[in-house]
Amino acid sequence: MGQKSDILKQVADLTSAGESFALATVVRTVAATAAKAGAKAIIRADGTVLEGWIGGGCARGAVLKAARDAIADGQPRFVSVQPEDLLAEQGVLAGSEKEGVRFARNMCPSKGAMDVFIEPVLPAPGIVIMGASPVAIALAEFAPRFGFHVTVCAPEPEQAAFASADMRIDGYMLDTAQPREMNVVVSTQGRGDEAALRAALAVRSDYVSFVGSKAKAAALSDSFRERGVCKDRLAALVSPAGLDIGAITPEEIALSILAEIVQQRRRRQRKMAASAERAGR
Template identity: 40%
Template structure:
């Protein structure tokens, strides 16, 4: 394998690992077929972040707006997709492929597989109780990431945080917070949990204790919506008695909540907001361009125009009146 290919793969893997460790959603795009004179080749890869930033290589700039658009949609929907880019009429429509025209003047065809990579589920445990520790171990067994308070011993925990301080944790969905403090600063732990945007927050304790805590937290400024969404007692009703059984019921509820949620990016404390897609048309080639992702911009009068590549922008700047008439 050529040295440059090895370096590109290394960079791709490093970027993927960094985003995974930060629990940031991204999509990867992989070239699966190309037709000359496209410069990319099968196996070329690119990472597209939630803000539309690109890392890697899949070909010339004319293809980038399409790839970014489809990647951001894949992140929203949580589903992979196939994209075909080709000159108009060059190939027959392909089943299950999103079809786009190739606007690069050199021509060529390109088929790309785009797959969203969402954060691994994270279970955050507040408290040092046997129930919390059992939930943490069980969560690891099914491949979930775990965050625990400093001072709690758990091999393989991905994150640790200061007691009742979740401010530095990457709480992007899918994320689940369990308060299992057993009387040790219940109020502080539950307040910290409910001040996040995490959808699933559960409390291990009796209904009577939970009611008293809710009354206190309401006076502390926690909204009724957040308090009403609190799951207490935590877990499905399995008639559980022992700490281990209670932990199983809680993890079962977490799994049920996770699988019933939408498949794409959810509503947690997402580290990077997913870019809202605003599209316009390149006035030179007619290609759809994502506003904000295009690096090729020109202003004519009071209007800003976006282009798929530098060549289209240059042609517009040379003869703007020629292309203004073609704009709807």
Template identity: 35%
Template sequence: MLDLAEELHRWMEEGRAFAVATVVAVGGSAPRGPGAALAVDSEGTVIGSVSGGCVEGAVYDLCVQALQNGETVVERFGYSDEDAFAVGLTCGGVIDIMVTPVGTDAPARPVLRSALSAAARNEPTAVARVVRGPAELLGRPLVVRSDKGYEGGLGGHPELDRTAASEARALLDAGRTGTVELSADGSRCPGGLTLLVEARVPPPRMIVFGAVDFAAALVRVGKFLGYHVTVCDARPVFATEARFPEADDVVVDWPHRYLRGTTTDARTVLCVLTHDAKFDVPLLETALRMPVAFVGALGSRRTHADRDRRLREAGLTDAELARLRSPIGLDLGARTPEETALSIAAEIVATRRGGTGTPLTGSGTPIHHEEETDGAATSPGPWGRSTVPMRSSVPSLR
């Protein structure tokens, strides 16, 4: 739901009734992960996607039905040899989708409106909803924001709300969307209730050091991937907004000084394109000791060898140097700035998602890698592949 925050908030402000279909769990090879959403308003307007097209038609019908009867349901879609292109996932995976109506007088509407408004403003926001449990609890929202309180509730025991808020805050702090298993009274216990926690946090940062032609291309790719992109260079004649109109920020400063003073986190990507020792060495000496997601540096293998020697002389350890991606980028045979930017972006994605960078053709490796969890509260879903059609409502736990 939160991945459609801007559009859904606009629908809220316009007084539209709508239904939201949200992927709540996946198994095997599935096009989109938990939190992906599709919404349909009372006029039949559609936004978003839950499967890249595989089951959109059937999900649309479920949304229309939910608008008519006001009921929240969870449906499972899997591969079907007989009817794969009608309602099945042609990729062979399994997805569970929750469809929730949000009428103009729905009790949960004010809570969801607050969450969507905050998310649309890029404020850290998490929405927890029951996706497996008693039918009367399905879809009820509990919203956690950047403060310590919460809004709404799951409709059960007060301890359940407090525990759900605590789990949602943990995922919000990590910037992750995932599922949480709870017992009905709020204690952690698989087999009770399952919550989907959707987290929306400000976009991760990409900081590009070096105001060169390659940087201009990388800015465009970084924005396409959803990063907040900053270009930093100590030379004011090159670091200008006119040269980098698509960058969110253009900073004139010595790179290492700027990096030491700016805000970064575990999602931040640092791309060093200067390949000049007077900039690179102090910058990388700082970067490789910071808990960021990715540090890469442009340059030839000769440049890398000289850079490695200088960094060792500066006191960096083998473990710290092992974090450096240099020469930056995957081997695509890139020549132009645009091709080089693509190769850099490909390595960033592969590092983030656990990919190998090898061609999928003939590799036999999984197309969709399961992401590592950095907390006890995330799960990609318990289902493997299926060769039979699956479209059944999740039963209530009584």
């Protein structure tokens, strides 16, 4: 019970902290192997084993690589570590992938085989909503339904407009060390535009947008450029925010923004998955 309870506690702690990790579970062993079915390990994004054990060097390299890939693209992996003669019998090469199984060679004298399922555990993507405009309120209401962790940034007197949020910030001072994916939407709409947008551009984010006209966004960008704001961050700014679906109402605009965020994050995931697949060949 000891190892299992330690693993479960670490999983809960890492999830609470918003840290990405992978949970590797040995699902099958054949012949002599150091680890047995049911053994588990927690693997961090840098490839280090935080807790648990799934065997020694015979399987470690293949499992750690698969764990890093799984964390990068959010897709689970199934790794089968087998001695060379068994791989040859099946007509597969070490490093190849077939029907969702990635094969690896066991070079150890034991000549055992082991199958490991690797599940990425990623924090919910974050959306930071700056301002208390009708679009911001609608966005804060819709986002949790799509699995987003919602942070609302607005002056304290305006916070009452939001029924609920995972986190609240009085004003526009953002945390620069967010562990989760972060999407920032500035929807102040005339109340604190400059302060909010400047704060949004000052932090790392996967998506940053401004709800407003192109003319207003351009004027603010020109002002920030003259004051030395990073050119790359200004180039990343999306304005007007959201996909062009002909949105008119605050709810429709909020929906178009969520659609754009989902489109971009899925595109990134597909790109990372393709990259990991090429690297594994």
